[in-house]
Amino acid sequence: MRSRESEDGARGTRETGRARAQLSVPLLEAALGILLLLSVAGAFAVGVPDPGAREARLDGYAADGLETLRDGDPSLDAFVRGETTGIETRLERLTPPGARYRLESDTQSVGAPVPAGVPRGRASTATANGTATLWVWYG
Amino acid sequence: MTGRAQSNLAALAAALLLVCGALVATLAVAGGAFAAADRSPAATQTADAVADGFLAAFGVPGRANAVSAPELANVSAATLSARVPAARGESVGLTVGGSAIIRSDADGARAERLVAVLTPETTANRTTNGGGVFLPPGTEAAAVRLRGGTGENASRVTELRADGRTVLANESGLRGAYRVPLPAEGGHEIDVETEGGDANTTVRGISYEERGAVLTVITDA
Numbered sequence: 001m002r003s004r005e006s007e008d009g010a011r012g013t014r015e016t017g018r019a020r021a022q023l024s025v026p027l028l029e030a031a032l033g034i035l036l037l038l039s040v041a042g043a044f045a046v047g048v049p050d051p052g053a054r055e056a057r058l059d060g061y062a063a064d065g066l067e068t069l070r071d072g073d074p075s076l077d078a079f080v081r082g083e084t085t086g087i088e089t090r091l092e093r094l095t096p097p098g099a100r101y102r103l104e105s106d107t108q109s110v111g112a113p114v115p116a117g118v119p120r121g122r123a124s125t126a127t128a129n130g131t132a133t134l135w136v137w138y139g
Numbered sequence: 140m141t142g143r144a145q146s147n148l149a150a151l152a153a154a155l156l157l158v159c160g161a162l163v164a165t166l167a168v169a170g171g172a173f174a175a176a177d178r179s180p181a182a183t184q185t186a187d188a189v190a191d192g193f194l195a196a197f198g199v200p201g202r203a204n205a206v207s208a209p210e211l212a213n214v215s216a217a218t219l220s221a222r223v224p225a226a227r228g229e230s231v232g233l234t235v236g237g238s239a240i241i242r243s244d245a246d247g248a249r250a251e252r253l254v255a256v257l258t259p260e261t262t263a264n265r266t267t268n269g270g271g272v273f274l275p276p277g278t279e280a281a282a283v284r285l286r287g288g289t290g291e292n293a294s295r296v297t298e299l300r301a302d303g304r305t306v307l308a309n310e311s312g313l314r315g316a317y318r319v320p321l322p323a324e325g326g327h328e329i330d331v332e333t334e335g336g337d338a339n340t341t342v343r344g345i346s347y348e349e350r351g352a353v354l355t356v357i358t359d360a
Contacts, residue, residue, distance in 0.1 A: 024147060030154030034161040041165040044172040057251060064253035065351075068204040072255075072349065073277050073323030094255055094351035096236075136253075 058121025061096065062134045066125045068094055069103075069134075080105040080129045099138055106130040115139060182248035182360045189231055190250040190356040192223035199347070201279065201320030205255040206235065206354070214240050230359045236352030247360025254354045257347035268337035269296075274327040274344035281319045281329050282345055287312055287338025294336030302327055312338075318345075 069076040074086045087103065088110045095101045102111035107130075114120060120137035197214060199205045214233070219226045219241060232243035235256065261282065265272045274281060287296040295312030298305060301319050321327050331340045 024150035024154075026147060026151040026154040030157045033154075033158045037158070037161040037165045041168040044165075044169045047172070060251060061253040061353075064204050068202075068253070068255045068351075071202045071205075071323065072279070072347070075323060078324065090349065093349050094253075096253060096351050096353050 054119040055121060058119060058136050058138075059123060060121065061099070062121040062123035062136045063125075065091075065094060065101070065136060066123050066132060066134050069132075070125075076125070076132055077127050077129065079103065079108065079110075080127045080132050082108060084108055084110055095136060099136055102135040104133045104135075111135075180248075182358055183250070185225060185229060186248040186250035186356045186358045188225035189219075189223060189229070189233075189358060190252050190354060192225045193219065193233065193354070193356065194252065194254065196222040199257055200318070202255070202257065202347075204252065205257050205347075205349075208256050208258045211235060211240055211256070216241050216243070232355075232357040234355045236350075243357065245357050245359045248358050250356045252354040254352055256350045256352045258350070259345050259347055262344040262346075264341045264343055267331050267340050267342065269331055269333035269340075272329045272331075272342040274321070274329065274342070275346075276326045277323060277346045278327055278344035279321055279323050279347055280345040281321060281327070282343045283317045283319060283329065284341045285313045285315060285317070285331075285338070286340065287314065287333065288335075289314060292335060294338045295334055296331055296338045296340060297334050298330075298332035300330040300332070303330070 066076065069079075069087075069090070072090070074083060074090065079087045082105075091101050091103060091111065100112050102109065102114050114135045115137065118137055118139050120135055122133065122135050124131055124133045193214075194204060194206065196219075197206055197210055199207050199210075216231065219231060219233070220228075230243050230245040231241060232239070232245045233241040235254070262274065262278070281301065283299060285296045285299070288294055289312035291311075293312060296314075297308065297310055297312065299307040299313065299317070299319070301321060306319050307313055307317060319329070327344075329342050331338075331342075
């Protein structure tokens with residue numbers, strides 16, 4: 001009895017709004033469904049950008065840079081031993097145009113501080129006297 | 140009540156039609172995307188192999204990841220496929236530091252390496268008739284030309300040493316041009332051992348001017 005009353009009450013409010021409730025519910029649902037499907041289709045059509053691609057490329061640059069530094073003068077070994085003279089000039093020449101770098105050993109570091117929030121590459125290698133880490137980024 | 144229900148039925152039919160249409164279109168787009176996706180990384184592997192092979196074949200001896208600037212002028216599609224097995228039968232485009240070394244309309248997979256382009260700088264010729272030649276620090280190779288004779292009675296070069304380490308030795312005499320890689324650190328001494336009189340030998344030290352550049356290899360997918 002109670003529920004009936006409340007239903008009546010509900011119907012009453014619906015009756016008053018009846019002139020406005022013209023939009024068909026199935027069509028509304030269909031529109032929502034189509035939007036959902038189109039968003040899926042859009043994701044397939046546009047494709048998802050690969051956020052790791054740029055960092056992976058810079059990681060490769062850093063690894064290649066360390067490999068190059070192993071030979072030549074001053075070498076990576078000399079830097080890890082504690083001789084920092086000249087290594088900065090060498091890195092300056094070896095990084096691609098527009099790129100910046102930071103080279104760190106267990107005790108020393110040269111180059112600019114590594115910024116946050118930009119894609120940056122990093123590679124580490126072991127030498128006879130410790131580990132060397134090179135960061136490369138554009139900025 | 141009945142009228143409303145029937146209008147809803149028509150709307151439901153129309154809605155179902157629209158949703159089915161959108162579903163078919165979405166499946167078509169998704170199917171196309173899956174068909175176009177690169178699920179075989181073989182092309183990328185080829186590009187990587189060509190980049191590694193190029194550095195191995197045209198690289199500077201004694202230096203990792205480095206190419207010689209004068210040597211780049213000799214790189215062509217023909218020499219690349221002759222000296223890099225991975226490049227055989229492939230359409231390969233190759234650029235170093237943005238300038239095209241091998242032009243190609245290949246547009247599939249790409250491989251990138253950060254390399255050092257080395258421009259050799261040589262010291263003046265030093266002549267010795269036996270004995271030592273000193274090379275300054277930073278010298279990374281010695282170009283040695285041995286002009287002695289060969290045979291028992293000729294004045295001949297029998298041994299060539301770099302920093303006390305024997306590089307070449309032949310009792311009957313050494314002739315020809317040789318390139319001896321040296322460690323970059325410190326100065327070096329090239330010793331020439333002669334027998335049977337003076338044997339003219341010239342030694343030049345080679346150091347490198349370095350420049351970083353991106354090597355890009357592009358192959359067809």
